[in-house]
Amino acid sequence: MGNRKFFHLSNSLRATSRGFTLVEMLIVLLIATLILAIAINNFPKQRRIYTYQQYISELETAVRMAKLKAVERSVNVSVCPDLNNNSIVVYDNGLDRSALCNSNSNSNNSARNIIYTINIDNSIATVGSNSVGFSFDPRGLGIIGGNICIQSADGSMYYKISVQSLSGRINIEKGSGGCR
Incomplete structure (x- = not known):
C-alpha cells in the first residue's frame, strides 16, 4: 500500500508541472523585445x-606630451587649434x-615639424572657436598662455x-554647455 501512495503522488506531480503556457511565453518575449528596443536606441x-x-x-595626453617633448628635445613646442580642419x-x-599659434604664424605652419595631430569628427565634437593654443619652452614653462576647448x-x-x-601650469575645466 505504501507503494500505491507514492505512485499516486508521482502522477499528481507530473500533471501539475506541464511547462510554460503560450501567454507566459508571449509576456517574456514582449519584455525581452522592449529591453532590446531601449538598448538599440541608446547605442548611438x-x-x-x-x-x-x-x-x-x-x-x-597630447598636451602633457608636448610639455615633455619640449624638455626632452630642448625646443619650443606649440599646441595649436586648427578651426578650418577641426x-x-x-x-x-x-x-x-x-612661430606660435597666432594667425600670422599659421601661414608658416608648413615650416614647422608636426609632432602629433588630433583629427576630430564634426558629428561628434568641434574645436571651440575661442581656442587660441599655447606653447612650451625647452624648460617646460609656458611661452605664451592660452587654451584649447x-x-x-x-x-x-x-x-x-x-x-x-610663464609657469606652464596645466588647468582642466569641464562642464555643461558650449566652450566659454
Whole structure:
C-alpha cells in the first residue's frame, strides 16, 4: 500500500508541472523585445559619448606630451587649434619663439615639424572657436598662455585645457554647455 501512495503522488506531480503556457511565453518575449528596443536606441548616443571622451583623453595626453617633448628635445613646442580642419596640431618649433599659434604664424605652419595631430569628427565634437593654443619652452614653462576647448557637437558639454604663461601650469575645466 505504501507503494500505491507514492505512485499516486508521482502522477499528481507530473500533471501539475506541464511547462510554460503560450501567454507566459508571449509576456517574456514582449519584455525581452522592449529591453532590446531601449538598448538599440541608446547605442548611438553612448557611442558618441565614448568617442567624445576619447578625444578628451587624446587632447590631455597630447598636451602633457608636448610639455615633455619640449624638455626632452630642448625646443619650443606649440599646441595649436586648427578651426578650418577641426583638429589640434602639436608642432616642434625648434628654437623659433615667433612661430606660435597666432594667425600670422599659421601661414608658416608648413615650416614647422608636426609632432602629433588630433583629427576630430564634426558629428561628434568641434574645436571651440575661442581656442587660441599655447606653447612650451625647452624648460617646460609656458611661452605664451592660452587654451584649447573641445565641445560636443550638440553643445551640451565642453572640456577645456588651459596653460598659464610663464609657469606652464596645466588647468582642466569641464562642464555643461558650449566652450566659454
